[in-house]
Amino acid sequence: MSLLAVHDLNKRFSSKNGDTHALKDIDLTVEKGEFITIIGPSGCGKSTLLKIIAGLDIDTTGSVLIDGEEVAGPSIDKGFIFQEPRLFPWHTVEKNIAANFSLKNKDVKKQVGELIKLVKLDGFAKSYPRELSGGMAQRAAIARALLRNPKVLLLDEPFGALDAFTRTHMQDALLNIWQENKTTMLFVTHDLDEAIYLGNRVVIMNARPGSIQRIVDVNLPY
Numbered sequence: 001m002s003l004l005a006v007h008d009l010n011k012r013f014s015s016k017n018g019d020t021h022a023l024k025d026i027d028l029t030v031e032k033g034e035f036i037t038i039i040g041p042s043g044c045g046k047s048t049l050l051k052i053i054a055g056l057d058i059d060t061t062g063s064v065l066i067d068g069e070e071v072a073g074p075s076i077d078k079g080f081i082f083q084e085p086r087l088f089p090w091h092t093v094e095k096n097i098a099a100n101f102s103l104k105n106k107d108v109k110k111q112v113g114e115l116i117k118l119v120k121l122d123g124f125a126k127s128y129p130r131e132l133s134g135g136m137a138q139r140a141a142i143a144r145a146l147l148r149n150p151k152v153l154l155l156d157e158p159f160g161a162l163d164a165f166t167r168t169h170m171q172d173a174l175l176n177i178w179q180e181n182k183t184t185m186l187f188v189t190h191d192l193d194e195a196i197y198l199g200n201r202v203v204i205m206n207a208r209p210g211s212i213q214r215i216v217d218v219n220l221p222y
């Protein structure tokens with residue numbers, strides 16, 4: 001069974017100024033362990049698609065199945081990474097990663113420690129978000145999502161706000177995480193280089209707004 005199966009998905013937004021058919025007859029299948037990038041120009045519906053898969057928007061027609069189960073709302077098996085890290089400034093890095101789990105629990109503490117290593121924030125467990133660079137903060141957000149052991153990590157232009165150098169560094173960090181953790185990744189970007197570098201399949205959304213034009217398999221360089 002595919003990890004994710006989107007079938008005949010349609011999404012319309014209605015407003016006083018008329019209807020936007022943001023997603024049109026979307027079909028997309030993702031296997032466990034894949035790294036999928038979704039590329040397309042601004043406004044083509046990438047974020048809308050990701051939010052629907054995350055269960056953040058269920059006012060749609062068509063079906064979205066994760067492990068054969070209809071997505072009915074947000075849940076911990078669907079990790080979501082936004083463009084900004086959205087850490088709590090008054091909590092330390094380790095507390096941000098643990099979030100609503102208690103660090104007094106030995107298993108949680110151990111897992112948080114392992115994730116801090118995985119995202120290469122060793123030595124920063126007790127730091128506060130203001131003491132981190134943008135890339136470091138985004139890695140903390142990724143660790144927070146991974147603590148829940150999500151079936152899929154949904155990333156909405158997560159490196160868009162970073163400078164070019166940090167961005168390259170983060171792309172490699174994410175590839176490492178993917179290879180070590182085997183988490184299925186769904187990564188939205190409008191940067192073609194980034195899409196091709198990261199994805200083992202690149203989904204292209206284009207021209208006719210809200211529809212998938214093509215799905216391209218990329219040969220992995222590793």
Ligand code: ADP
Binds near residue numbers: 014015044046049
């Ligand atoms: P992308 O992520 O590719 O830039 P979006 O998914 O954000 O595109 O938007 C797709 C289309 O849906 C755009 O035309 C956008 O204006 C419209 N849209 C997105 N969110 C809303 C909303 N909450 N209300 C009305 N229209 C929206």
Ligand code: ADP
Binds near residue numbers: 132133165167170
């Ligand atoms: P990244 O690309 O991971 O954001 P940077 O290029 O910003 O990393 O920083 C590289 C390294 O420098 C970090 O991994 C960290 O060890 C250290 N560093 C960066 N910013 C800070 C900071 N504000 N306080 C302490 N150490 C920092």
